[in-house]
Amino acid sequence: MHNKHNCSNNNNRYFYSLWRNRYIRDCIRNNVCSDTFIDATIEYLNNNHRFLSLFSYNEKVEYNIIIHVKIKNRDDVIEYVNNKHRDLIDRISIVNGVDVTIDNDQQQQQQQQQPSRVIRYDCDLFHQGLQSLSFPNQKHMVGSGKLPDSIRKLTISEAVDKNINNPLVDMILAELPSQLERLSLPRGLNINVPTCKLPNTLKDFRFRGTYENLKPFVVPPNKVFDCTIDVKSDQDLQWLTQHTWVNQAIFKTEFDATRVLPSHLTSIKIDFLDGRLEKGILPSSLTSLYIFDYDEPLEVGVLPPGLLELDLPDYDHPLEQGHLPDSLTELDLGSYNQPLEPFVLPNNLTRLTMYSFNQECFQANTLPHSLSYLQLWSFKGSFEHVGSLDNPLYNCYMPQLIVDTLHESVATLLQNVTTIKITTNQIGNNVYLKDTAIQDLVIVYRSDRYNLYPGFLPSTLQKLDIIGLDIKMDNLIPQSCIYLKTDIVDLNSKLIPLSVQITKYE
Structure with missing residues (x-):
């Protein structure tokens, strides 16, 4: 019993000596809380600010610890702007129809009575230290001020209305936060600024549109993003060939199967293909391919050797060894109903869909x-x-x-x-x-x-x-x-x- 008591005392002493070391204590806390998402309210911030303030800004970035607040109405805006603990918030998402402004009651009432109510954002109201902001693309949005440079992720989500002009978004794109790492824009967004300079810090940019939608962006050298161009004309294809930072293409009109595609593309979707694919047509960089209404027999070497995803919903010819590259992990053959021979499907395949088999x-x-x-x-x-x-x-x-x-x-x-x-x-x-x-x-x-x-x-x-x-x-x-x-x-x-x-x- 005496030895056990001494052992227990020693363990307690070791524990407290480690816990008094602030660096070790912080490391333990950060690792325990790593990848934690806290969906908070202003009341939650008020009740728990002593604990939440233990995490520094850099620690929250490094360990992916996120304190999120959703702004659903004007009261939420006022509470956020006036709260003395708002610097603890890392992510803000704003729902449809909310004004991010501070007005008196009379101004607010006048604004709501307008037949086509303008949605206003005062970007100066967002605090420095905010890491992530998301809001929907809506009609009649205007803005003032500037987003804080601390924002690393900006998401402007797709709304019901398509291809609308948005002065607020134009204002933001004219001067993006200098530390921005991730940018997501709604499909087909009309951009009414001559240029939008993307910061060097940007790692992930997601946007789909025509060449007219894409051409305002000024991209740092050697950057490549998962952006998609809708190809409807030779002009679109020519622009795509010259701008290698766009690596995905959707061909919305009939495409000639004998025409060589841009060599830098990683993802291709073709709605109407005229003819039969031959060797050397598809770029060697391709990892994803979808061709609607394609039912011409495949040959060995037609599909590039690094292809990961293949979707041929109308294909129904017998598959032989070598038709499919060994790299393939996802395969969708919606109409296929032929006997499968041994070793035809790649060994690394993880997803297989055959509706008609x-x-x-x-x-x-x-x-x-x-x-x-x-x-x-x-x-x-x-x-x-x-x-x-x-x-x-x-x-x-x-x-x-x-x-x-x-x-x-x-x-x-x-x-x-x-x-x-x-x-x-x-x-x-x-x-x-x-x-x-x-x-x-x-x-x-x-x-x-x-x-x-x-x-x-x-x-x-x-x-x-x-x-x-x-x-x-x-x-x-x-x-x-x-x-x-x-x-x-x-x-x-x-x-x-x-x-x-x-x-x-x-």
Whole structure:
């Protein structure tokens, strides 16, 4: 007992000696709070400013700690402007129709009574230290002042009205914040300033428009952004060839398949292609390709070797080895209904969509084990020769299987998968998931309601989310389960283990 007591005292002494070191204490706090988003109100700031003020501006930038406030009305504007703790706010988002001004009640009443009310922004009201600002592009917006240079992210979102003139946005684009890193503009925005100089600090710029929309931008040397040009004429294409900072193109008119495309493009979408693709037409830099209404046979070497995403919704010719590059990770063949030969699909494929595919089964070595998204809306057949998919690595997207009819062989396909969402129209005979490794399961059943039966659910299940399925027997849900979300209206809770937290769809 004496040794244990000494050990405890020593541990406490070590802890407090470390905690007194401000640098170590700050590092611990910052790492614990890293990637934290705090959706705050002015009242929350008032109640918690002592804790929130412990983070410096640079610490919040480095560790992605964000304190966000949404401004929904005039009262929110007044509270924000007059609040002595507003310097703690990192991100502000403003909803439709809000004036960011300080008027007396009489001025405000007069403004609201105008038939076409002008929305006003006094940019000087935003505090220095604000990192992010977002607001919608609206009619009748005017502005004054200047946005703080501390803003690193500016988002002007798309509203219902398209292609409107916006004096406020023109004013902001004429003099962007000097530390801006991310800029997002609404599609087709009319820009009525001769030039818009993008700062050297800009890392991410997202905008889609015609060459007329894009030409005011003055871009620092060697910068390339994920901007998209709508190509409708030879003039658009000529401008695109000369301005390599725009790397995505959407061809809105018929495009000649024999015409060589600009070599710097990474993403191409073609609505109408006249002719057949040949080798050397597509740029070698291409990573994403969509061609609507294309049903000419592919040949080896036509698609560039670094292509990651391919969408050919009308393609229905037999695929052979070499037609698809090994780099491909996402493939969408909406009309494809040909037998798949072994080793035709690339080994790194993670997403595969074939709406019309309805062959009897998949042969061995036809489906890559790397798949984490498989959509086969017409398929009623077997996966028995495929084997088991790898346990897919995923970030924000849940692995999915979308299939017309769930065949009993799906248990082998999903044997090593721990998380999956299944969407189906029918459940075949003898479908048992009990011996799979699934812990987190979502099932959406799209036909008439279906009764679950013993052995259907995985024995290792922890979280279950079901739509269209009924629970009318005991012992259907394993004791390992701790969470259930369901659309069952008259659920009998006596059939559910006591350990399960039940949530219902509204």
